[in-house]
Amino acid sequence: xxxxxxxxxxxxxxxxxxxxxxxxxxxxxxxxxxxxxxxxxxxxxxxxxxxxxxxxxxxxxxxxxxxxxxxxxxxxxxxxxxxxxxxxxxxxxxxxxxxxxxxxxxxxxxxxxxxxxxxxxxxxxxxxxxxxxxxxxxxxxxxxxxxxxxxxxxxxxxxxxxxxxxxxxxxxxxxxxxxxxxxxxxxxxxxxxxxxxxxxxxxxxxxxxxxxxxxxxxxxxxxxxxxxxxxxxxxxxxxxxxxxxxxxxxxxxxxxxxxxxxxxxxxxxxxxxxxxxxxxxxxxxxxxxxxxxxxxxxxxxxxxxxxxx
Amino acid sequence: xxxxxxxxxxxxxxxxxxxxxxxxxxxxxxxxxxxxxxxxxxxxxxxxxxxxxxxxxxxxxxxxxxxxxxxxxxxxxxxxxxxxxxxxxxxxxxxxxxxxxxxxxxxxxxxxxxxxxxxxxxxxxxxxxxxxxxxxxxxxxxxxxxxxxxxxxxxxxxxxxxxxxxxxxxxxxxxxxxxxxxxxxxxxxxxxxxxxxxxxxxxxxxxxxxxxxxxxxxxxxxxxxxxxxxxxxxxxxxxxxxxxxxxxxxxxxxxxxxxxxxxxxxxxxxxxx
Numbered sequence: 209x210x211x212x213x214x215x216x217x218x219x220x221x222x223x224x225x226x227x228x229x230x231x232x233x234x235x236x237x238x239x240x241x242x243x244x245x246x247x248x249x250x251x252x253x254x255x256x257x258x259x260x261x262x263x264x265x266x267x268x269x270x271x272x273x274x275x276x277x278x279x280x281x282x283x284x285x286x287x288x289x290x291x292x293x294x295x296x297x298x299x300x301x302x303x304x305x306x307x308x309x310x311x312x313x314x315x316x317x318x319x320x321x322x323x324x325x326x327x328x329x330x331x332x333x334x335x336x337x338x339x340x341x342x343x344x345x346x347x348x349x350x351x352x353x354x355x356x357x358x359x360x361x362x363x364x365x366x367x368x369x370x371x372x373x374x375x376x377x378x379x380x381x382x383x384x385x386x387x388x389x390x391x392x393x394x395x396x397x398x399x400x401x402x403x404x405x406x407x408x409x410x411x412x413x414x415x416x417x418x419x420x421x422x423x424x425x426x427x428x429x430x431x432x433x434x435x436x437x438x439x440x441x442x443x444x445x446x447x448x449x450x451x452x453x454x455x456x457x458x459x460x461x462x463x464x465x466x467x468x469x470x471x472x473x474x475x476x477x478x479x480x481x482x483x484x485x486x487x488x489x490x491x492x493x494x495x496x497x498x499x500x501x502x503x504x505x506x507x508x509x510x511x512x513x514x515x516x517x
Numbered sequence: 518x519x520x521x522x523x524x525x526x527x528x529x530x531x532x533x534x535x536x537x538x539x540x541x542x543x544x545x546x547x548x549x550x551x552x553x554x555x556x557x558x559x560x561x562x563x564x565x566x567x568x569x570x571x572x573x574x575x576x577x578x579x580x581x582x583x584x585x586x587x588x589x590x591x592x593x594x595x596x597x598x599x600x601x602x603x604x605x606x607x608x609x610x611x612x613x614x615x616x617x618x619x620x621x622x623x624x625x626x627x628x629x630x631x632x633x634x635x636x637x638x639x640x641x642x643x644x645x646x647x648x649x650x651x652x653x654x655x656x657x658x659x660x661x662x663x664x665x666x667x668x669x670x671x672x673x674x675x676x677x678x679x680x681x682x683x684x685x686x687x688x689x690x691x692x693x694x695x696x697x698x699x700x701x702x703x704x705x706x707x708x709x710x711x712x713x714x715x716x717x718x719x720x721x722x723x724x725x726x727x728x729x730x731x732x733x734x735x736x737x738x739x740x741x742x743x744x745x746x747x748x749x750x751x752x753x754x755x756x757x758x759x760x761x762x763x764x765x766x767x768x769x770x771x772x773x774x775x776x777x778x779x780x781x782x783x784x785x786x787x788x789x790x
Contacts, residue, residue, distance in 0.1 A: 233593060233751030234576040236583060243649030243662040243669075263781050271785045300647015300667025307627040307646040315760050318650050319626035360774035367773070368766045372624060372759050373653040379759055382766045386773035394780050415784040423776065501653060508748045511755035 211437040211509040230512070232504040239374055239501040244298060249494035251294040252366045253487040255325070256393030257400060258287025259362030262332045264397050264416060266356025269349070276413060277352075278339055279405030283397060284355060285336035288329045295325070317369040324361045331355035363393035370497065376438050376507060377500035378493075384431035388493070391427055392486045394420025395458060399482035402465055402475045414469040417482055421462035424489060425455065438506055441499035442492065450492035458485030532634045539636030540679065541738035542688065542696060543704035544610055545711055546750075547723065549695040551578060551608035555590040558690035562675065565589060566663075577606075583751065584611055586661035589672040590687050593750045609750050610696055612687070613638070613659045613672035614727060615738030618758040621651035621660050621671075636701070637674040637738055645669055656734065656756035674738070701738060708742060720744065726752065733757030 212230030232238070261284035268276035296305045308322035332355040338348035367389035371382035378385070398417025402410045428451075432439040441447045464478030500506050559565065568587035574580050577594035584591045595607040619638045622630040629644035630651060640660075647667040651660045660671040675685035683689070688698035697704060708725055715723040722744045727737035733756050747754045 231746060231748045233595070233749065234574075234579075236751055238656075238658050238748075238751060238753050240585070240652050240655065240658040240661050242653040243647075260777060260781075263778060264784075267781045267785045273785070298649075300649065300662050300669075301645070304627075304644075304646035307629070307644060308648070310644070311626075311628040313623075313626060313628070315623040315763060316626045316650070317763075317766075318624065318648060322626055360777055361770070363777055364770045364773045368763075368770045369650075371766050371769075372763055373650075374620065374656040374756075374759050375653050378653075379762070382762060383769050386766075386770040387776060390773035390777040394777055398784070412781075412784040416780055419780045419784060423780065497653065504748075504751075507753055511753055512746075512748065515755045 211440070211505050212512075230505055230509055232508060236504065237502050238504045238507040241498055241501055242373075242375070243300070244494075247294040247298040249490040250487065251291050251298070252389070252490040252494070253392075253396065254287045254291035254294060255366060256287075256363045256389055256486065256490070257396040257483070258284045258291060258332060259328070259359040259364075260390075260393035260397030260416075260420070261287060261400060262328065262352075262355035262359035262362070263357075264401055264413065265335070266352055266359075268412065269352055271412070273409055273412065275409035276401060276405050279403075279410070280397065280401040280413065281332075281336040281339055281352070282404050283400035284332040284359070287400075288325070288332050292325065292329060317365055317372050321361075321365040321369060324358055324365060328355055328358040328362050331358065364390050370493065373497075374507075375497045375501045376510065377435060377441050377496045380435055380438055380510075381431045384427045384434065385493070387427035388424055388431060388489065391420050391423030391425075392458075392489045395424055395462070395482050396420070396486035399461065399465065399479035399486075402469055403479040407470045407472065407475060410469070410475070414465050414475075417469075417479070418462045418466040421458045421482060421485070424458055424486070428454075428489065438500070438510070439496075440506075441496035445495070445499055447492050447496035447499055450488045450495055454485050454488035454492050456485075457481045457488060461485055536634045536636070538700040538702065539738065540674070540699065541615060541636070541701040541704055541740070542612060542674070542685070542698055543708050543740060543742070544612070545695050545697065545708070545742045546607065546609035547695075547711075547715060547720070547742055547744055548693045549592070549608040549610055550693055551592055551594055551606075552692060553581075553592050554690040554692060555610050555687035555696055556581060556588070556592060558686040559590040559672075562678070562686035563589065563673070565670075584613070584657075584659045584661075584671075586663040586666075586670040589613065589670075595745065595749055597745070597749075605744075607744055607750070609741065609743065610687070610691075611750070611752070612739050613674070614657055614734065614740075615672075615674060616758060617730060617735030617737065618761065619734070620654040620656060620758040620760055623758070623760040624650045624654045626650060633676055633679075635674070635676070635679050637676065637679075639673045639676050640669055640671060642668055642670075654759055656753055656758065704740075708740065711742060715742075727756075733761065 313319035335351035367386040401413035461481030468474035727740040730736035
């Protein structure tokens with residue numbers, strides 16, 4: 209999508225300029241900066257890790273790989289236990305967190321997401337605790353199934369949440385953003401399980417880590433290609449730095465885990481790199497939205513193109 | 518009484534025939550004199566706090582800047598040098614649009630934002646938990662979180678005054694009737710006549726903004742007569758309610774979730790121990 213040049217101030221300053229020039233009101237942004245704090249992208253990373261880990265737990269259990277199920281289950285519980293406080297503390301009124309469960313609103317990905325978290329959290333944490341303690345095995349298996357299935361929306365709803373805004377770099381990436389988040393979640397879940405599981409049982413985790421990294425990098429590249437000039441924030445400022453870090457860490461981590469993950473130090477180093485890459489990916493997407501909303505060019509340009517001059 | 522149908526399911530049906538006609542604002546910027554009485558009246562009536570230290574922006578007579586948590590009416594001043602007409606000074610009082618398809622309301626996870634019996638969009642301060650989702654959802658950059666409070670605030674179209682049969686404070690204070698309040702159907706007819714008059718008088722730049730229900734936000738409860746392109750006033754030229762694309766977004770998420778499940782399954786193939 210093309211975006212006009214200039215700062216949009218010249219017309220408002222009283223100069224007569226060609227109609228083709230982009231216009232704005234004293235260069236002021238049309239959109240507000242999102243109110244969300246830095247806890248939000250960290251929650252996206254933790255929630256994605258938890259969701260994909262729970263699905264891996266269920267898969268490993270069904271495949272009879274119980275050591276992998278335990279490692280992945282631990283990651284799922286850790287992810288959601290770390291994630292929920294991040295989510296609550298971002299609210300302007302944290303004490304009113306439970307208001308999230310006042311209504312069920314299909315038009316609000318945050319509403320549906322809250323219900324997913326409400327179901328997923330206790331299931332994932334409960335299943336892991338019961339597995340470790342060796343109590344209520346049948347209930348633990350049921351919880352694993354619930355968490356494993358809810359893990360899929362858990363890992364992807366946050367992408368819909370971002371895309372369902374007026375922020376151009378988020379909204380126009382609606383097709384690819386869920387794939388980026390799913391890939392990032394799979395990479396982190398594979399990495400965490402590869403770290404937490406004995407190498408002999410962690411083969412599927414390593415394969416998932418590599419596949420997730422490939423999906424993350426591939427869909428992020430596709431996203432930037434389709435955004436065109438709207439995707440400029442991914443090459444500028446904080447978002448650009450995070451995007452580069454994400455690419456480097458994810459690629460290096462995937463290669464390390466894929467080639468040498470059977471050895472403990474490599475699994476640890478590569479796994480940590482993948483976890484970092486996954487977090488940097490969410491930070492890049494998050495910051496890009498702020499940069500996109502701050503510049504009226506990205507908002508006015510495509511809209512003006514739509515309605516004609 | 519005719520009730521303008523709204524796509525938001527909470528209007529009309531939600532009030533079980535108790536909903537009156539949809540009320541709104543028609544802001545005719547061609548007769549705005551930039552007195553800012555609307556800004557003052559709004560602040561006074563609604564007890565809206567100060568929006569920062571008093572300072573000059575250097576942007577013509579606009580020292581308010583933009584709509585926000587603590588600014589529910591904002592008068593824009595656009596100075597333009599025309600080749601033939603000399604200096605043209607445009608003034609326009611901006612406000613929350615009370616969209617027919619209101620993204621803020623649709624994305625609100627707590628139900629704090631709701632559609633009133635007047636068809637307006639209002640935040641329930643006792644329900645809002647400050648999640649902030651409405652802020653980037655609004656295509657006009659209207660609603661905002663109040664820093665020291667944590668909740669979001671915006672124009673209520675003077676819900677309290679409407680309940681008592683009064684008109685909103687800004688419309689009451691406007692000395693030129695640039696801000697007109699009334700049933701939306703009536704305002705639309707009035708706006709059409711005004712546009713016709715202006716076009717006949719040779720004001721070729723005159724145009725109505727957000728009047729029609731065919732737009733991306735389904736028309737708005739607050740619409741405008743502008744004398745330049747919307748973006749010259751800081752308004753988006755073709756705003757769209759983000760939730761219009763939500764079915765497509767959920768489908769993309771389903772594809773992504775499927776890809777995740779497939780990746781897990783493939784990774785586990787042949788792994789039996």
